[in-house]
Amino acid sequence: MIWTQFLKPIYRKEPISAFLILVGAVDATLGGVGGHGSLLFLGVATIAGALVIRWQQAQRRQEMQPEPITQRYLPTNSSQSELPMLSISKKQPPQP
Numbered sequence: 539m540i541w542t543q544f545l546k547p548i549y550r551k552e553p554i555s556a557f558l559i560l561v562g563a564v565d566a567t568l569g570g571v572g573g574h575g576s577l578l579f580l581g582v583a584t585i586a587g588a589l590v591i592r593w594q595q596a597q598r599r600q601e602m603q604p605e606p607i608t609q610r611y612l613p614t615n616s617s618q619s620e621l622p623m624l625s626i627s628k629k630q631p632p633q634p
Contacts, residue, residue, distance in 0.1 A: 552595060558588030 549556040566581025568574070 552592055555588045555592040555595070558591065559585055562586075562588060 562581045562584030564581070565584060566578050569576070569578030569581055
């Protein structure tokens, strides 16, 4: 359930940094549960490195996005005057 809702979209978007976060989380969990401080430190450092990589990729992606160009179909100012108001006539429409 967690895989499909949270991890899968992140893993598909950034596979390298997501893999590094996963490896770091496993290392940190094993080091914390097993009482191995060096493995815990290695896991936390791996997670921090993966987050830095993801941040750099996000910054690079923002720089590469071009500004949207607005396409206008009508001029901003109309040179013609406004159209007159139409009134509904009470005549019967022509019958075929």
